[in-house]
């Protein structure tokens with residue numbers, strides 16, 4: 001055997017298995033699950049969870065173009081550190097991923113680096129400008145799994161309707177960033193009491209929900225498969241719930257930061273709390289947790305948005321939107337939601353492994369004899385302080401900086417080899 005993970009608690013959300021067992025890995029695949037006697041490389045996984053590596057629907061790898069914030073190499077190292085074995089990367093690089101050549105470049109670099117599957121997402125519109133559609137057909141041939149103008153809504157509803165018709169005809173999903181920029185204006189955080197007190201322009205929740213309402217009407221006509229990115233407020237949830245009741249082909253995701261933080265965390269103008277959509281109110285956050293539990297929300301996606309130091313060391317007005325989140329997603333959610341009993345661990349993992357893969361049209365990862373070994377080892381009791389050194393990402397822009405966190409990824413195995421190991 002190449003590797004034996006000894007005495008771990010195997011949690012496999014697809015089969016529903018949860019048991020203490022050893023996992024033996026040889027030639028990249030899972031050889032056996034059970035009680036394994038002999039091995040050369042044995043890891044003691046007592047009291048650690050072993051589950052299929054995680055799948056992120058929403059990562060910003062920043063390369064090409066913004067290598068001072070992240071490269072494909074540092075992004076994939078960060079993903080492995082976070083327990084992820086697959087990521088979908090958003091097209092807002094420079095140049096934008098609106099052509100087959102950029103898609104192929106990202107896939108080539110990702111394969112060269114290894115350690116994590118990368119599924120590029122192509123732009124809906126050329127250069128994300130919202131004026132004309134990208135060549136959605138050639139992007140599909142080059143290997144994108146979805147289309148998105150993430151960072152921007154497709155303001156022109158007629159253009160979006162055309163994109164939906166094409167996407168439907170080639171059975172591809174659109175990942176929509178829903179925001180009415182006229183309502184957001186130059187808002188920095190969520191509209192409300194905190195924004196007023198800090199003297200900041202606020203972004204109202206209707207900025208998100210009004211565009212979701214518009215786009216659901218277009219989905220009703222076109223039947224296109226739509227995935228709503230990072231939803232953040234109650235009205236969005238209600239609209240999506242209703243659409244699902246009507247059997248519209250829609251799914252949605254929520255980020256760990258919208259599940260665990262609120263606009264109160266902006267504190268004294270902390271630019272690391274400046275994200276888009278903005279951190280919401282306590283009642284929104286609680287509704288998002290309920291939505292995750294009751295199935296309105298299909299997936300947890302990190303919206304990992306690394307930024308260089310300079311992009312965040314500014315006034316809150318000028319700082320960039322986004323949080324570096326792929327390395328803290330699992331421990332943060334485990335500590336905030338699982339330990340407090342708000343969600344069952346296996347259910348949370350289902351939304352971090354199984355549904356994301358399905359939304360991207362990829363076969364979900366599972367722990368099964370004969371399958372490629374893509375496994376995360378997670379120690380729920382390890383406690384540590386989050387410092388800049390913790391991050392393998394170039395983006396240290398996290399609200400968790402300086403805080404203590406409980407629960408650590410001890411190893412991530414990608415196709416039978418360690419992509420990250422602590423022990």
Ligand SMILES: [Zn+2]
Pocket residue numbers: 150151152177229230276277
């Ligand atoms: Zn977005």
